[in-house]
Amino acid sequence: MKRVLLSWSSGKDSAWSLWALRQQSDVEVVGLLTSFNQAAGRVAMHAVRRELVEQQATAAGLPMWCVQLPWSCPNDVYEARMREAVERAKREGITHIAFGDLFLEDIRAYRELSLAGTGVDPLFPIWTTAADTRRLAREMIAADLRAVITCIDPKQLDGRFAGREFGEELLADLPSKVDPCGERGEFHTFCWQGPMFAQPISVRVPGVSFHDGFWFADLVPCAGKPVLQPVNASRES
Numbered sequence: 001m002k003r004v005l006l007s008w009s010s011g012k013d014s015a016w017s018l019w020a021l022r023q024q025s026d027v028e029v030v031g032l033l034t035s036f037n038q039a040a041g042r043v044a045m046h047a048v049r050r051e052l053v054e055q056q057a058t059a060a061g062l063p064m065w066c067v068q069l070p071w072s073c074p075n076d077v078y079e080a081r082m083r084e085a086v087e088r089a090k091r092e093g094i095t096h097i098a099f100g101d102l103f104l105e106d107i108r109a110y111r112e113l114s115l116a117g118t119g120v121d122p123l124f125p126i127w128t129t130a131a132d133t134r135r136l137a138r139e140m141i142a143a144d145l146r147a148v149i150t151c152i153d154p155k156q157l158d159g160r161f162a163g164r165e166f167g168e169e170l171l172a173d174l175p176s177k178v179d180p181c182g183e184r185g186e187f188h189t190f191c192w193q194g195p196m197f198a199q200p201i202s203v204r205v206p207g208v209s210f211h212d213g214f215w216f217a218d219l220v221p222c223a224g225k226p227v228l229q230p231v232n233a234s235r236e237s
Contacts, residue, residue: 001028004096004123005065005089008032010048010056012147012166013100013126013181015191016140018060020125021098022196030094031063032056033085035078038068046150046188047216052201055221059197065089082114090119098123102183103130130179134171137180141167145194148205149187152215156186159215163205190219 004027008014014032021027034053036043041050050066057064065088067081089097097115101107101124111122128136147166152159157178164170166189171180178186193200204222208215 001026002096002123003094004029004098005031005033005094006062006098007100008034008053008056008064009100009188010034010043010046010053010191011100011150011189012140012145012191013102013183015056015145015147015194015196016136017098017100017125019143019145019194019196021123024125029062029098030092031065032060033065033067033097035067035069035082037071037073039071044069044073046190048150048190048219049221051221052190052203052219055201056191056197059199059201061198079114083118086115086118086120094120096121096123098125100126102126102128102133102136102181104183130183133179133181133183137166137171138168140194141171143195145191146200147189147191148203148217148219150190150217150219151188153185153187154210154213154215156184159208159210161187162208162215163217 004021006014006018006021006029018029021029034043036050042048043053054064065085067085069078069081097120099111099122108124115122126136149161149164149166152162174180182188192203202222202224203219205217205219208217
């Protein structure tokens, strides 16, 4: 039996990786590993509040493993803190760390090199090809995975997509140069519903803002039905 810690960004690919891993009879997922901007209390790049990630972990029935990172975080500090997490995983009998990467060979090689010699092996449960991500995106949507775009790189995608739901309408509207799963960093998401969760996470998008070179949709918890269309959009530099 593989005891697996899943690298968890709060997005759709992490969530789908959890679902895929749980379909394998020789795998036990034992926790979600998330790095946070310590000053802001948010997931790095996705900018999702820690409270919402905690709700995801509860809905998934798994404990969170939190790696706190300073802002801004030099790469050597990031790697040192991740090594500490890997060492803890080894002590606790975890055999693998899984990642929701899709097709970027350099990212995969970096993961493999980082874990080489640690006694903990990498897993890539939803690894595919660049030509296959549209099919993968539609498979997620057909399984009732629901997500919202939280971060956009304006060099690759117009900021008006911030706060939109990840669904068939979005796929139809994305420019052809943008990967349907945002694998090249075009966009990042927060997954609020899916077969990997016991219950949905209700969120609303009070607005979007521009800072540090990216567009962000700020998600906050809410009661009742999620409200995903951004309102009161603002620009902050």
